[in-house]
Amino acid sequence: MVILFSGRKSPVEREIISILTSYGADYISDKRVYAGDGPFTIISEYKKTDINVKSGVAVFIDDTDRFEGQIFPKGITGVCEDTNQKALEIFRESNIPIISCGMNAKNTVTLSSLNSPTLLASLQRTVTDKLGRSVEPCEFKIRPCKKYSTFAVTASVAVLLLHGIIPDAF
Numbered sequence: 005m006v007i008l009f010s011g012r013k014s015p016v017e018r019e020i021i022s023i024l025t026s027y028g029a030d031y032i033s034d035k036r037v038y039a040g041d042g043p044f045t046i047i048s049e050y051k052k053t054d055i056n057v058k059s060g061v062a063v064f065i066d067d068t069d070r071f072e073g074q075i076f077p078k079g080i081t082g083v084c085e086d087t088n089q090k091a092l093e094i095f096r097e098s099n100i101p102i103i104s105c106g107m108n109a110k111n112t113v114t115l116s117s118l119n120s121p122t123l124l125a126s127l128q129r130t131v132t133d134k135l136g137r138s139v140e141p142c143e144f145k146i147r148p149c150k151k152y153s154t155f156a157v158t159a160s161v162a163v164l165l166l167h168g169i170i171p172d173a174f
Contacts, residue, residue: 105158
């Protein structure tokens with residue numbers, strides 16, 4: 005399960021949903037249900053919510069202040085931009101692992117080669133996927149079918165890797 009925490013009209017949220025559903029993910033919001041038999045389900049949340057799941061991924065996209073006090077159970081992995089201090093604080097308060105995304109080498113997932121026909125996404129540290137397998141640091145060439153924001157790409161790469169899927173095109 006992937007929970008997207010965002011403002012209701014976020015273009016980055018739409019980009020992430022587009023990328024992840026292109027890999028077969030199901031999507032549920034308060035206005036739409038899109039399900040096939042995907043490898044995981046994406047849920048959009050627009051306000052603080054009670055979460056009681058054994059495992060999953062929480063992605064803070066934007067408008068993080070509205071989620072102050074959000075609690076995450078053990079088994080959740082947090083994903084956010086390295087500059088989103090409020091999201092980092094919320095994840096740390098729940099004592100869950102964090103995957104930071106951005107353009108500097110200190111982030112877990114970074115992106116380079118932005119001006120070529122392929123993007124180069126890098127995993128800077130070992131992460132463990134939902135099946136308990138280690139994904140070692142490496143680079144992934146990704147062929148985008150359209151222009152996506154940096155965070156949409158890096159967050160999607162993180163989510164896919166956590167679900168055991170090696171990204172190659174979106």
